[in-house]
Amino acid sequence: xxxxxxxxSRVICKSxxxxxxxxxxxxxxxxxMFWYRQFPKQSLMLMATSNEGSKATYEQGVEKxxxxxxxxxxxxxxxxxxxxxxxxxxxxxxxxxxxxxGRGETQYFGPGTRLLVL
Amino acid sequence: xxxxxQHPSTLSVQEGDSAVIKCxxxxxxxxxxxxxxxxxxxxxxxxxxxxxxxxEKKDQRIAxxxxxxxxxxxxxxxxxxxxxxxxxxxxxxxxxxxKVTFGTGTKLQVIP
Numbered sequence: 001x002x003x004x005x006x007x008x009s010r011v012i013c014k015s016x017x018x019x020x021x022x023x024x025x026x027x028x029x030x031x032x033m034f035w036y037r038q039f040p041k042q043s044l045m046l047m048a049t050s051n052e053g054s055k056a057t058y059e060q061g062v063e064k065x066x067x068x069x070x071x072x073x074x075x076x077x078x079x080x081x082x083x084x085x086x087x088x089x090x091x092x093x094x095x096x097x098x099x100x101x102g103r104g105e106t107q108y109f110g111p112g113t114r115l116l117v118l
Numbered sequence: 119x120x121x122x123x124q125h126p127s128t129l130s131v132q133e134g135d136s137a138v139i140k141c142x143x144x145x146x147x148x149x150x151x152x153x154x155x156x157x158x159x160x161x162x163x164x165x166x167x168x169x170x171x172x173x174e175k176k177d178q179r180i181a182x183x184x185x186x187x188x189x190x191x192x193x194x195x196x197x198x199x200x201x202x203x204x205x206x207x208x209x210x211x212x213x214x215x216x217k218v219t220f221g222t223g224t225k226l227q228v229i230p
Contacts, residue, residue, distance in 0.1 A: 004161075006161075032215060034217070042222075042223075043207065043220045043221065043222050043223050044162070044207070044220050046217060046218075049217060093161050093162070095161075097215070102167070102169075104214065104215065105150045105152075105211055105213050105214060105215075105218075106152070106164065106167065107152070107164070107218060108164065109154070109161035109162045109163065109164075110161050111160055111161045112159070112160065112161045114159075
């Protein structure tokens with residue numbers, strides 16, 4: 001099946017620093033990737049949709065200057081949390097859409113990245 | 119926009135019993151309904167999905183039913199095993215390249 005990886009799996013950083021999270025589709029090309037945030041015992045909250053070669057589309061309430069998304073290739077999207085603060089601590093999960101699976105709607109998720117900002 | 123409600127929020131069953139999780143959606147344009155299983159500290163894993171041109175789909179111990187008229191769909195797990203313990207999310211989407219809206223999740227505990 002389709003495999004999506006994320007790196008790092010967990011990261012601890014100091015307040016004010018920036019953190020980059022990578023999301024890769026390992027065995028398929030993903031024209032669209034998604035970034036989600038998940039708080040403990042809650043559902044997934046879509047942050048933005050990342051399209052290869054174009055600007056990301058952010059959901060309402062998500063600061064695009066704080067959460068920088070780059071989708072430079074068909075297998076890699078990155079999320080950079082800039083000037084991180086303790087309230088940014090969360091579980092960040094990416095997903096990638098396999099255009100060849102079913103009718104192209106199927107999303108495959110990465111294992112997630114646990115971010116802790118001190 | 120789409121609103122997906124999911125019940126129950128927690129569910130405990132004895133090993134070997136069946137578990138049923140129900141979801142409702144609001145947008146009649148939705149026609150793709152995936153189900154995900156999320157284990158603690160991991161990303162969601164797609165376990166089954168159904169499209170609106172099908173009323174039921176089965177994969178071994180897992181089945182999903184869809185009532186498009188009533189706008190609800192359900193996940194059925196038979197002969198539950200301890201490894202089925204996880205959080206399950208339903209979701210709905212108009213399909214194509216449009217975004218998926220997730221339910222609030224159901225924590226399933228299978229008691230040995």
